[in-house]
Every structure is written in C-alpha cells, then in structure tokens.
Amino acid sequence: MSSQLHPDSALEQTDECSNPSANPSFNDVLEQRQLSRRGFLKSSVTATAGVTAVTVLGGTMVDALTRYAQAAPAPLGGIGFASVPANVVPMTDAVTVPAGYSARVLVAWGDRLGAGAQWNPADPMDEATQLQAYGAHTDGMHFFPFPGAAGNVRGLLVSNSEYVDPPLVHGIVPASAYSSATITLDMVRAQQAAHGVNIVAVGKDLIGRNHGAWKLIHHSPYNRRITGNTPCEVRGPAAGHPLLRTAADASGRRVLGTLNNCAHGHTPWGTYLTCEENFNGYFGSASTFDRTAHEARYGLNAGGFGYRWHEADERFDLNTHRNEANRFGWVVEIDPWNPASTPVKRTALGRFKHESAGVVVGPDNTVAVYMGDDERNEYVYKFVCARKFDPKNRAANRNLLDEGTLYVARFDADGSGTWLPLVWGQNGLTPDNGFADQGEVLIKCRQAADRVGATMMDRPEWVAVHPSTREVYLTLTNNSRRGNTPASGNQPDGTTAAASANPPVDAANPRPDNDFGHIIRWRENMGSTAATGFAWDIFVKCGDQATTKTLGGSYTPDGHDGYLGNINGDDYGAPDGLWFDPSGRLWIQTDQAGDGKGDWVNIGGNVMMCADPSSGETRRFLTAPRHCEVTGVTATPDGKTLFVGIQHPGEDWSVSPTDNSTWPDSGINGPTTASGLGMVYKPRSGVVAITRDDGGVIGA
Template identity: 70%
Template sequence: MNEFKGDPMSIPFHPDNDETINPSANASINDLIEQRKLSRRGFLKGSFGATTIAALGGSAIADGLTNFAQAAPSPIGGIGFSPVAANIAPMTDAITVPPGYAARVLVSWGDSLTGAPHWDPALPMTEAVQLHTYGAHTDGMHYFPFPSTGVGGVGNTRGLLVANHEYVDPGLVHATTTYGTDAMTPDRVDTQLAAHGISVVEVQDSNGAFQVRRPSAFNRRITGKTPCEVGGPAAGHVLLRTAADPAGTRVLGTLNNCANGHTPWGTYLTCEENFNGYFGAAADALAAQPLTDHERRYGMAAAGFGYRWHEADARFDLRANPNEQNRFGWVVEIDPWNPKSVPVKRTALGRFKHESAGVVVGADNKVAVYMGDDERNEYVYKFVSSKRFDPKNRAANRDILDHGTLYVARFEADGSGRWLPLVWGQNGLTPENGFANQGEVLIKCRQAADRLGATMMDRPEWVASHPATREVYLTLTNNNRRGTTPASSNGADGTTTAASARPPVDAANPRRDNRYGHIIRWRDTGGDVGALTFGWDIFAECGDSLNPQPHLQGNINGDDYGAPDGLWFDADGRLWIQTDQAGDAQGDWANIGGNVMMCADPATGETRRFLTSPRHCEVTGITTTPDGRTLFVGIQHPGEDWSGSFTANSTWPDSGINGPTTASAAGASKPRSSVVVVTKDDGGVIGT
C-alpha cells in the first residue's frame, strides 16, 4: 500500500501548498469589489480599450483618467470551438478535446532522447537510463522554433521543446510500494536527482505529425546534479558557500522545476519552486540545533516531503550542510541552442518558491520579469533590468537578468497598486534588521518583503502578459486560510513560519476559504514596465455555479473551473488557463470534474472548456508553434494518489488512448507524465 497516500493533490512529494477543506460561515466581503466598481462587468464598462490608450499616447492612467488596469482586446479570430463537457465521475481516463481537434502523445517519461533504447516502465528507473531519457512529472515548457522565413517557414515544423520536470513519485521511480520503509541509498538519490530538471528535445513534423528527433545534437538533460553558475548580487555570498563550493558561485543542480519563462534573446527560464521538501535532518541533530527563523520562513522541516535524501546524501542534510538550501529557490537561465552552455541561477530575481517568470519588454527595451511565490500568503514580484535589451546583439543580453531592481507588490483597496523596491539600505532592509547587504536581501527575499508590508496573496502561480498591451494576468490558485480565525499576518520581523498566517480577506483576495481561486490582472502605469505604480482588477473568481454557498459560485462567464494554475496567451490574444485541483471529480469538484484547460476572451471574460484530462492528474505546461497550428500541452502525474497498484487510478498514456506511445505494445505498467500535441483537423489555428 502507498503509505504516502493523502488528500487529493496533497501527497508529500507534490504539495499543493494549500488544502481546500475549511468550510466557514463567516460573512463574505465581495461587496468591497462592488463598492470599488471592480467587478468584471463594471470594470469592462468603465475602462478604456487598447485603442483608446494608444490614441492617448499611453498616458490614460498617468493622467488620472482611471486607476484600473485596462482590459485587453478580444482575440484575433475569436474563440470558435464548441466546449467539451466536464469530465465528471465516473471519469474518462483520457484527454478529450473539441470536435474537429485531435490530441496525440508526443513524449512520455522515460522515452529516449538518444539512439539508446526507451525505458521499460515495468522496471525500476536507474540514473544511467534517466540521463538519456525524458524526465519525470513534466511541467512548464516552451517551443523555440528553428530560424524560418515567410509563411510556413521551417520554424513551424522544427524546433526545440524545452520542458521542466518538477518532482518525482519515488514509488514509481523505484517500482516499490514500500518506499517509506525501504533502505535509502545513494543510488536512489542519484536516480531521483536525474529525473528532475529540464529536457531539451528537438521535435520535427514528419508526415504531418510532430515526432522527437533521435538522436539530435540539441537533445540533453539538465538535472539535479548538473553544474550551474551563480550570477547576480548574491553570487559568492557567505550564505551560499559550502565545503564543496567555498566560493559560493557554482551549484550542483536545479530542483523542483515548476513553471517557466523565456526571453526575447532566445533563452529559457526554469523556476525552482518547492525546494524545501528535499532537505531534512535527524531528530537528534535538530534537537541540538533547532530550525532557525530563516529555515522556518522557507518551510524547512525535519522530514521534508518524505524523499529521505538527507539519509543517504549529506548535501541535503540541514545540519551537515546548512547553506545548501540557500542555493535553491532561484530562476535559472538556460541556453537551449548551446548544448555546452552552463545554466545560470539569476539571483537578482530573488529567492522564493518561484512558480513562473513572465518576461515583458518595455517600449524603452528595458526588461521586466513578473513572478509569484507559490505558497499561501506569499507575494508578487517584479524585476526591472537596468540594462536594455539589444535585439541586434544576442551576446550583449547575456547578463541582463543580473542587473536591475527587484520589487514586491502592494495591492490597494481602490484598485491601485505600488511596486516597493527591495533595495538594501532602504525601507528597513538594514543590518539592524538582519540584512547585511543586497545579497542577503535576495537570499532572504521573503523576510525582506515581510518588512516592506507587501500584500499577502492566495498562492501566486503563473504569470501571462498580453502580446499587444503588456497587461499582466496572474493565477491565485487557492487559500484555505484566508479569512479564518484567529486572524494573523506575516510578521514584519520575518519570523512567520511558511504558510502559517491566517490573513483576513482584502480587496485583492476577497473571499474567505478561497478553495476555488481567482485570476487577477494589472497594467503598469502608462504601460511602462518600469513604473512604480499600477492599476488592477480581478478578472475571474473561479467556482462551482451549482454550489449552494453564493461566495463559492464564482463570476465566470461560461464553463466552471477551479484552482487556476497554468496561464498563457497565444499570439492572437486568447488566454489559456490550466488547472491544478483534486483530479478525481469528488467533493468540491463533483460538478466541475477533473482538471482542464480553458480558453478565455480577456475583453469579455467568456470562458470555454477546451480540454479535459485523464484521472488524478494536473494539466500544466503549454506552448505552440509560431503559426499557432500545433499546440503542446503537458499532463503531469496521471494516477496520483495510487494505492496498492501503480495503475489503481490511471493507466494513461500507455492504455492506447491518445496514443500510440513507446510502451503501448506492452500495455500500461504505471502511469507516465507526458506531453501531447493538439492539432485541428482542418489544419487551422488552435482555438478558432
């Protein structure tokens, strides 16, 4: 039996950083939104469109004409598909897309990236096999097209698919149902480290269907043991130095690679999220030297998430190597076009549980990176480069993300907001308060944001920016501690244990027991990515329209969904929303069904269900070819929460549905995370 089985989507290895189990009878304050006239209907009626902003030279907000974010226009070509029905119990163990579309598996965990054989999923994984195969638990991704010219150029048929691998289920890795009591060995740690990280995969259209090119000079794995450089103000900091790296400038590996970003100079940004779960320590060691305030603020615990790496590898022992944990929690930049390049941890972007990194280039070519810290009651950040992007000189952009200013957001009740600078020597970020220099501000980013009084949010996850207006959207997945008692907040002295606060509802997070989540959006003043102020509104409160509690019904104009997570704009301005809820269509999700991918019109709020997923999985990761005719979508951890048998909850993708796969002939021995390709039968643009 799987001894780690717990609440849906909450097994230790895949913490959702929240649980949706806190019913309450407290009064809602949704009336605040009405008082501020920030409901979507009122917002859209009163806001200026993109055309008006352009006509006013981008000065509408700066001139005081409105405090609020500007609604982006409806997508080019509209939303033309017929929505699919919710996948309610008894669930279909497959991907379903609208009539006129097809979804086919492209690559799965353990598929070879070289000329070597594919992994046999019936066997335990090994480090040697994993290093030449696609990693586990696929997540954020991006498609980098090969250079092309003209309509139908080669970039639409050949490119590099770069994808994250967030975590592993050790039982599936080692083919054991007793991982919690098995002997822990260095080989097991190394195999799991190899399953994490990033895969760079060359893909090409062959006879009308995308395939993985094997072998390819570009294909490679970046793992939990791949050497990474440290860039930015924290490089070499005393808190990053270890016995293995006394200079504090070279970290072994990247971990818990959740969502992503990409830069206009052609690099990939992978985001380290729940890194704390890999570290632990023996009880006697912690008794002698208890967890520090800093460790508690980042969620360190004696057993971590149950990986037990610290039992066999001292690198993950909090007391043997106390600085090792400071070397994770960063945004890592990777050059997919150079297989010999070394990934760089960009410390100027701050250390926290990075969910994604949305890059926006301003009119002045300054670069902004918008980021969320994915845990209950954490913050929203923006980095603004001091250097400008040079579109004619790729090499000149190499260190743009090492130089600039990091800000944290404060959302005001009137629909305005401020970006507060996290700069050493300012706003109490001084030695007297525990910040010796800028490097320490960035390493202790959460404590610095506490000191500035930033707005605690309901799990900030993915960021997406509109391709024409620079309007930024952010998913706030859920927060079962919002509005519960006794009320509390993150202490300004940075001593609050991660996710333990119980903040009251506020304007930007207006629902108690926010089990279904919401999506917020903002626009920096004047459309300037470097502006210190912004206007915001709530795009959607997610919910179940059949829920008897009015505040949990949401305000969605279209199909219900909850726990919004993945977020992405296509080139035509369609907003795609992926969900990470309990994937079993039970309890709070009985009417909504399993996880989905939605498509929304940012101007009207109309939302349609485009894709439903297999059982017990998360839909995460999305990207497309430049022509918009081939869509890549990730399906993570199908069959999670299995008990007794690996396939107790799902046999996808090797069951033959949405296949074939590399293991179809042998049948399903365990579920495998995969990337699917979605196309339109008539060859048209996805979503039209």
C-alpha cells in the same frame, strides 16, 4: 503516489502555529469589491495621472491615458470551438479535446532522447537510463522554433520535470512501503536525474508512415537533460555570499543541480527560464533539527516531503550542510541552443518558491520579469533590468538579468497598486533588521517583503502577459487559511513560519477558504514596464455555479459570496497554468485533486480553458485523465500545433500504480507513446501535441 509527496498538496497540509501579526493584510479595508472594467479604467487613469483634462495633440491627457488602460481586445479569430463536457465521475482516463481536434502523445516519462534503448516501465528507473530519457512530472514548457518557415514544423521543446513519485521510480508497492524502505545513494541519484529540464528536438513527420504527426528527433545534438546534479553557475548580487558557501563550494558560485522546476519563462534573446519552487521538500534531518527563523520562513523541516534524500546524500542533510538549501529557490537561465552552456542561477531575481517568470519588453526596450511565490500568504514580484534589451546583439543581453531592481507588490483596496523596492538600505532593509547587504536581501527575499509591507496573496502562481497591451494576468490558485481564525499575518520581522498565518479577506483576495481560486490582472501606469504604480482588478473568481460551497465554522463570513464561479462560460477552479497565444486568447490550466469529488463534483477533473480577456467568456477546451494536473502549454509560431503537459496521472495510488490511471499507455487516448510497448505498467507524465483536423489555428 502518496499525496504527501506532491509539493502543492504538501502546502495545503502544512499547519504550523499561527503568529499574531502587527502587519495584517488590509485590516482597514471597509468595503470589499471586485472592480468592474469601467472602475478599473477609471482607477488606472487616476493612478497614472492625477491630472485633469490637459490638451495633448488635439485630445486630452485623460483620453491619452485611457488608451493605456483600455481593455484587452477580443482575440483574433475569436473562440471558435464548442466546449467539451466536464470529466465528472465516472471519469474518463483520457485527454479529451473538442470535435475537429486531435491530441496525440508526443513524449512521456522514460522515453529515450537519443539512440539508446527504450526504458521498459516495468523496470525500476536508474540514473544512467534516466540521464538519457525524458524526465518525470512535466510542468512548464516553451517551444523554440527553428529559423524561418521551418519553425512551424521543427523546433526545440524545452520543458520542466518538477518532481518524482519515488515508489513509481523504484517499483515499490504498496506506495506506503517507501517510507520504511532502505534508501540508497543509487535510488537518490535516480530520483535526482528525473528532475530538472528536458531539451528535445521535435518535428513533424513529413515523409514517414505517421505523416503529419509530431515526433522526437532522436539524433539531434540539441537533446540534453539538465538534472538535480548538473553544475550550475551562480550570478548576480548574491553570488559568493557567505550564506551560499558550503564545504563543497567555498566560493558560493557553483551549485550542483536545479530542483522542483515548476513553471518557467522565456526571454526575447532566446533563453529559457526555469523556476525552482518547492525546494524545501528535498531537505531533512535524521537527528534533531533546531531550525532558525530563516529556515522556518522557507518551510524547511526535518521530515521534508518524505523523499528521504538526506539519508543517503549528505548534501541534503540540514544539520550537515546548513547553507545548501539557500542555493535553491532561484530562477535559472538556460541557453537551449548551446548544448555546452552552463545553466545560470540569476540571484538578482530573488529567492523564494518561484512559480513562473513572465518576461515583458516595454516600448523603450526596458525589460521586466513578473514572478509569483507559490505558497499560501506569499507575494508577487517584479524585476526591472538596469540595462535595456538590445534586439540586434544577442550577446549583449547575456547577463541582462544580473543587474536591476527587484520589487514586491502592494494591492490597495481602491484598485491601485504600488511596487515596493527591495533595495538594501531602504524601507527597513538594514543591518539592524537582519540584512547585511543586497545579497542577504535577495537570499531572504520573503523576510524583505514582510518588512516592506507587501500584500499577502492566495498562492500566486503563473503569470501571462497580453501580447499587445502588456496587461498582466496572474493565477491565485487557492488558500485554505484565508479568513480563518484567529486572524494573523506575516510578521514584519520575518519570523512567521511559511504558510502558517490566517490573513483576513481583502480586496485582492476576497474569499475566505478560497479553494476555487481566482485570477487577478493589472496594468502598469503609463504603460511603462518600469512603473512603480499600477491599476488592478479581478478577472474572474472561480467556482461552481451549480452548487454553493459550505463555509466551515472556523472562517469569518466576510467575503463569502457563494463561490458561484465564472458567470460567463464554463466552470473551473484552482487556476494554475496561464498562457496567452499570439492571437490574444487566454489559456487557463487547473490544478485540483483531479478526482471529481467533494467540491469538484460538478466541475470534474482538471481542465484547460480558453478565455476571451475582453468579454470574460470562457470555454472548456480540454479535460484530463484521472488524478492528474494539466500544466504547461506552448505552440508553434503559426498557432496550428499546441503542446500541453499532463502531470502525475493516477496520483494518490495506494496498492497498485494503476489504481487510478493507466495514462498514456491505456490505449483509450489513441496511439501509445514512443515506447510502443503496448503494455501498461505505470502511469507516466508527458506531453500531448494537439492539432486541428482541418489544419487551422488552434482555438479560432
């Protein structure tokens, strides 16, 4: 597909005018450093205590606090596989896993979910077919096991369908012809139906001819699609706010659909959190659009990402329905176990380009949700629920995400950090500065974070939390504007257009032109999920050990370290997806062009890595087909089946949809998908199920 329609690619192409800044990111940093683990522990103790040795239960207060800040332990069972080679040019159009493992396609775009006929990919997709079929462009996912031992062989796989490639949906060739095609409402409805969330029952074939293989359970009553037109309820402080009201919904409490569902989260009370990311790309205007500072801050513009929905569906016309865009950019809670339930947009968690929502329950049952805003120069957030999780009463947790405090992070150069509250009436969040109430603080969350002085980050994406230590890891995928000149930052008054500033390097984002990205991690003071302070370090700066990147002339040289990459294992770049398995292995998925060219000639295509968070050792577990992203990973409770998403194989095609890839129907990668058509018409996103041939735990 055309790269201009890929949401993340579009981010890197947005070069709006820079604004001079009165609030630059760490302009006063005199020394850039990556904290060692020892330094991280020391700063953790200092930030946590500010005390000297005080006797506590036969030890000292410092000893006790150090235990809170100790390094994550090595994963149970270690990392027990040999790395697969990088998928370099000429690339293999397949999913490759280590010797002793098997990867089989479980489901792909267009595979039927019920008893209906299987879609033929040679045909254009229509709304009626898509509503009964697996959605496009798989992203974040979670496996909800059935109760008891059955959960290792049967459960609900809930996954996001982030976006679509319109020419693939409608069979328009070449891809460039879509920009001049006549757009009809039927076309728009088909695309909207391919977005959203898939809830599908899956299980192992225990009696059939494919004994032991995972398959869809087509007759399950749990199977359903949540799409760009599914009614959603709005809850929390912004529900009913004037900025959420439209002609079709005067109450501001009922929204049609969820869009650009990127990564996700899941709650201990058994619900799924889907995160709305690049919603701005679906809106546009055929006439002059004089956008406000608020609209510019969220990247809204007349052209959008080229979907052209506004030409046939007036809901997405920026001039006709000005508030409709405010109804997207939220975390949406879904109960997969209740097919009659209505998805709920939880406004207390703030409105921005949500990438993921990592839920943590503290020792005292306090719940925190960690989130990243996936755009260059945006922020990291934490929401702390006002009420505590009740493990004995699922119903009592139903609206837990509606009340609490939203914070945004400031990362200081000494390795300490502060959670800054985004509370109306505090820290300049007042009517004089454009915030009439808490609802407006949440709707204009980016401007609120600008006002309180949060740290601008290099595209904060997925969050993963260690299963025993609660140490939080976050991928920072890239930032081509970091260290560019002239230097600028997000204005405190919230008037900076999205992704337009040129922040200087700082301690938490130490590289100019950071196309390889890095992973940051932190520990809350005293191990408390409700803490307002934390200690942080950089887990890894990604890159290529074999070739030194050349820095462009417009960038300041500060922080340029050769981009040498991971010094303890295999190279990778542009980290995106992130997940801890129950044994403590950190799985890292990447999102770069996927063609093995330019800065990626040695790293090759996209991958899934496995890391030891204690030692930093990292091995390449999976390489992907051509021109695709690896995104979404989850497992059965016993760790013996891993589900992994493959998104947009063959992206950037021009003349034919199969220019760059024919996955998953190529046959290179073993059996074809559930369609069983045995013919290749177009590449399709999907999910693979990975098992060990000896039946063991994945990765051990």
